[in-house]
Amino acid sequence: MLTRLSLILLTLLVPLTAQSKGKVIFERHIFPILERNCIECHRAEYVDSNGRKKRPKGKVMFDTLANIQKSKRGRLFVAKDTDASLILDSITLPADDEDRMPPAKSGGPLSKREIDLITKWIDEGADFGDWTGEAKKSSGKAKPSKPIKTTAKKPSRRSGPSPAVTLSKGLRPVSAAVLQSFAGSEFQVRSIGDGNPLLSVTCCGKTENVSDATLAKLGPIANNIFELDLARSQVGDAGCHELAKMSRLTKLSLRQTRVGNTGVKELAACQELRSLNLFGTATGDYALTALASLKHLRSLYLYETETTAKAVVRLREAIPGLRVVSALDLPEPMKEAAKPNRRRR
Amino acid sequence: MSLRKIIRGADEGTRRTFLTGIAQSMLGVGAAATFGPRAVAQSLWQDPQNPTKPVVLGRATAKHVIYLFMQGGMSHVDLLDPKPGAKTQGPNTPIRTRADGIMLGQYLPNLANHMDKACVINSLSSTQGAHAQAQYLMRTSYELRGTIQHPSTGAWCHRMAGRHNDTLPGHVIVGGGADTPGAGFFPAEYQPVPIGDPDDGLKNAARPNGVSERRFKQRLEMLKKLDSGFSDKHKQLSVGSYNQAYADAVKLMRSSDLTAFDIDQESNSIKEAYGNTKFGSGCLLARRLVEHGVRYVEVMSGGWDTHSENFDRLETLVPAIDQALSALLADLDARGLLEDTMVVLASEFGRSPDIDEDNGRNHYPKAFSALLAGGGVQGGMRYGKTDKEGREVIKDPMSIPDLNATIAYACGIPTDHVLTSPSGRPFKIADKGMPATEIFGS
Numbered sequence: 001m002l003t004r005l006s007l008i009l010l011t012l013l014v015p016l017t018a019q020s021k022g023k024v025i026f027e028r029h030i031f032p033i034l035e036r037n038c039i040e041c042h043r044a045e046y047v048d049s050n051g052r053k054k055r056p057k058g059k060v061m062f063d064t065l066a067n068i069q070k071s072k073r074g075r076l077f078v079a080k081d082t083d084a085s086l087i088l089d090s091i092t093l094p095a096d097d098e099d100r101m102p103p104a105k106s107g108g109p110l111s112k113r114e115i116d117l118i119t120k121w122i123d124e125g126a127d128f129g130d131w132t133g134e135a136k137k138s139s140g141k142a143k144p145s146k147p148i149k150t151t152a153k154k155p156s157r158r159s160g161p162s163p164a165v166t167l168s169k170g171l172r173p174v175s176a177a178v179l180q181s182f183a184g185s186e187f188q189v190r191s192i193g194d195g196n197p198l199l200s201v202t203c204c205g206k207t208e209n210v211s212d213a214t215l216a217k218l219g220p221i222a223n224n225i226f227e228l229d230l231a232r233s234q235v236g237d238a239g240c241h242e243l244a245k246m247s248r249l250t251k252l253s254l255r256q257t258r259v260g261n262t263g264v265k266e267l268a269a270c271q272e273l274r275s276l277n278l279f280g281t282a283t284g285d286y287a288l289t290a291l292a293s294l295k296h297l298r299s300l301y302l303y304e305t306e307t308t309a310k311a312v313v314r315l316r317e318a319i320p321g322l323r324v325v326s327a328l329d330l331p332e333p334m335k336e337a338a339k340p341n342r343r344r345r
Numbered sequence: 346m347s348l349r350k351i352i353r354g355a356d357e358g359t360r361r362t363f364l365t366g367i368a369q370s371m372l373g374v375g376a377a378a379t380f381g382p383r384a385v386a387q388s389l390w391q392d393p394q395n396p397t398k399p400v401v402l403g404r405a406t407a408k409h410v411i412y413l414f415m416q417g418g419m420s421h422v423d424l425l426d427p428k429p430g431a432k433t434q435g436p437n438t439p440i441r442t443r444a445d446g447i448m449l450g451q452y453l454p455n456l457a458n459h460m461d462k463a464c465v466i467n468s469l470s471s472t473q474g475a476h477a478q479a480q481y482l483m484r485t486s487y488e489l490r491g492t493i494q495h496p497s498t499g500a501w502c503h504r505m506a507g508r509h510n511d512t513l514p515g516h517v518i519v520g521g522g523a524d525t526p527g528a529g530f531f532p533a534e535y536q537p538v539p540i541g542d543p544d545d546g547l548k549n550a551a552r553p554n555g556v557s558e559r560r561f562k563q564r565l566e567m568l569k570k571l572d573s574g575f576s577d578k579h580k581q582l583s584v585g586s587y588n589q590a591y592a593d594a595v596k597l598m599r600s601s602d603l604t605a606f607d608i609d610q611e612s613n614s615i616k617e618a619y620g621n622t623k624f625g626s627g628c629l630l631a632r633r634l635v636e637h638g639v640r641y642v643e644v645m646s647g648g649w650d651t652h653s654e655n656f657d658r659l660e661t662l663v664p665a666i667d668q669a670l671s672a673l674l675a676d677l678d679a680r681g682l683l684e685d686t687m688v689v690l691a692s693e694f695g696r697s698p699d700i701d702e703d704n705g706r707n708h709y710p711k712a713f714s715a716l717l718a719g720g721g722v723q724g725g726m727r728y729g730k731t732d733k734e735g736r737e738v739i740k741d742p743m744s745i746p747d748l749n750a751t752i753a754y755a756c757g758i759p760t761d762h763v764l765t766s767p768s769g770r771p772f773k774i775a776d777k778g779m780p781a782t783e784i785f786g787s
Contacts, residue, residue, distance in 0.1 A: 108454050193404035193757045204638035205510030208601060255681060277681035301681035328679040330618035331455040331671045334664060
């Protein structure tokens with residue numbers, strides 16, 4: 001079963017894939033939508049935890065390939081024929097139609113993106129690939145008797161000491177004189193808290209004055225920098241050379257800066273990175289390949305970059321547990337009728 | 346508008362009003378005295394009442410707070426604490442969400458999509474059942490008294506955790522603010538900057554038409570000359586601070602960060618996604634402010650006092666909130682800001698599980714709910730529990746001071762640090778509240 005995290009990752013990946021030229025893959029893109037929205041009611045007959053027999057609603061089943069092909073005489077998904085594919089009828093009916101699937105009480109209609117993705121997959125030939133939906137090793141009991149959960153288990157809390165503890169071991173605090181030298185400078189330098197010698201540095205409010213050359217000022221404290229926020233500054237590729245020296249850097253925001261492939265590639269030297277924000281930069285696939293060596297990386301923000309879904313998938317395979325945010329999952333605009341006190345202008 | 350007003354409006358008067366206003370609300374007396382040491386504070390906060398003993402701040406998981414205050418009493422059983430099957434549920438079919446085991450009222454279909462990012466608190470209870478008293482308790486952790494005005498949580502955060510961006514205010518309140526406790530007994534500089542209408546942004550913050558930068562400079566020089574005699578004669582802290590405040594207000598006028606207040610910089614599709622409502626604009630403004638380094642933003646929404654026709658009222662009230670909050674969470678996440686920003690959805694109390702003869706629900710402070718997301722809070726979780734009709738808290742009770750202590754904890758502010766009011770009485774950021782540390786990830 002998919003872990004909850006990868007499920008989230010998949011849903012984040014979906015729009016990227018839908019827009020890009022890549023092929024839609026049933027197991028990776030379509031099945032998670034069905035699993036999340038449809039399978040609870042539409043699966044082979046089973047006995048629930050209260051001992052009640054549950055039949056598939058409307059005799060439609062999505063749990064295995066064989067059952068999909070049995071349902072609606074195999075016309076749920078008709079390859080390259082979106083008009084004949086019955087699934088599209090029921091998921092695109094008007095919201096008030098009682099046949100609209102999924103019903104409101106089971107989570108409501110699919111998003112436009114999800115519908116687009118299913119449509120694209122049908123257009124591309126409704127290829128199920130290797131997926132059969134059958135358990136890999138059939139050991140007599142083919143059908144699970146437990147209800148399928150709509151989402152997988154919660155991720156357990158990460159164990160082990162936090163990097164704030166391990167990275168500060170034996171670390172010398174920055175001297176008061178050096179700290180004093182940052183007073184009135186472009187950078188606000190603070191301890192990360194609890195008197196820890198590791199530092200949190202931001203240039204918020206002075207972003208216009210912080211460029212590649214300015215970063216040299218961080219040299220004397222580079223060893224102690226744990227978090228660095230350079231968002232919206234003028235830093236570019238050349239500045240990343242300075243950042244690559246920060247061996248204890250766990251969190252870096254280069255959001256809306258001028259960095260691109262050359263610079264981001266250098267960040268592979270920051271082996272302790274946990275969170276990297278590249279939102280709104282010119283980062284491309286070339287840089288992502290280099291980041292694959294960042295084994296501790298947990299969050300990577302790539303919305304409004306030049307990266308592709310393919311490279312993101314490869315990076316996720318290389319770094320288990322990585323959450324990549326590469327899409328903006330905004331709600332559909334409101335219906336006019338539902339708008340109270342509209343804006344004046 | 347009279348002719349005289351127009352003539353006066355075109356002249357220095359507006360500038361002066363703006364400068365004075367901003368001086369009082371964000372950069373007031375004493376500002377200059379506290380800025381210096383904070384820049385290198387090493388997360389040691391210097392308590393002006395006890396300067397020799399610096400306060401060690403905790404590790405902050407939230408650098409910003411966006412507090413969405415639903416004024417009037419938001420129905421917990423209809424929104425964040427639904428009870429499917431209970432007869433008190435009324436004509437409301439709870440819906441499943443992206444998070445396992447967490448359901449929401451049917452009015453929140455968009456938010457359901459983001460529950461993997463949020464923690465629902467189902468065990469709040471308040472000691473106050475009237476609006477003014479309960480709202481005051483929510484904002485300050487203390488009971489409303491005639492003898493003192495307590496500082497709000499935002500003012501405490503601004504004062505103890507400091508500003509990230511010293512060009513912008515530390516604490517902004519959107520959609521009202523005049524009748525909130527604000528800075529309380531703290532110095533005037535911790536007063537939140539009120540933004541009445543998010544679509545208008547910060548008013549009077551640009552040079553008037555026809556006044557060039559050169560002329561503006563000349564006027565400031567003139568002002569300096571006129572003032573110099575006075576400030577030389579009265580070398581007091583407050584005089585110097587006011588002069589500093591003028592300089593800082595001018596700095597803000599000239600700063601590119603002023604655009605943080607202008608939501609017209611956003612595309613129409615983003616505005617549409619936030620819902621194009623007053624509250625939506627407020628949330629969008631909050632995101633822009635946080636992005637530019639403002640520490641604490643409160644966005645208010647009114648009209649939640651649904652004594653009659655509760656369900657019809659929710660049909661018109663909730664969509665704007667569902668839309669804006671969902672857009673806010675998605676937008677913050679895509680920008681990598683949700684990691685650093687704690688979003689709070691709260692109300693001064695809940696509404697009675699019993700539906701009265703007017704199809705309404707009445708004030709219910711005994712058990713109600715709030716929602717926290719981001720800033721280190723674990724997503725897809727529920728904290729606390731009420732009984733099967735949402736009447737009593739049966740697990741992990743959380744008081745209003747506990748909720749504020751949880752916010753303080755996320756911001757790294759020690760909840761046991763005492764500051765003394767000018768009248769000599771001791772106060773803490775969340776009174777006797779204890780943070781719910783369980784909701785934070787490792």
